[in-house]
Amino acid sequence: MSTPSTRINLTVPLDLAIQIERDSDKRGIGKVQFIKEAIYEKLKRGETKEERNEYEQLREEVIEIKRILMILLEVYNTKQ
Secondary structure, rough: OOOOOOOOOOOOHHHHHHHHHHHHHHHOOOOHHHHHHHHHHHHHHHOHHHHHHHHHHHHHHHHHHHHHHHHHHHHHHHHH
16 A cells, blocks of 8 residues: 655745745754645635735725715614
8 A cells, every 4th residue: 555645846936945945944944844834824824815905805895885874874864
């Protein structure tokens, strides 16, 4: 019985490779472990910058709708 392979070959720009090397040395871990942790954190976080921007835009639109509804309610209540 053979174990499944989790090997992945990566091609990264030289500056990124140097940064990975430096950061993994600072933390005292191997490059492979450093990359695994980075990928795990990215997947755990789950949302991209674009998704956060979209969420923030939707939140602002909902706040604006709430303000409009409050103004309409105030106008309605003053007319009665």
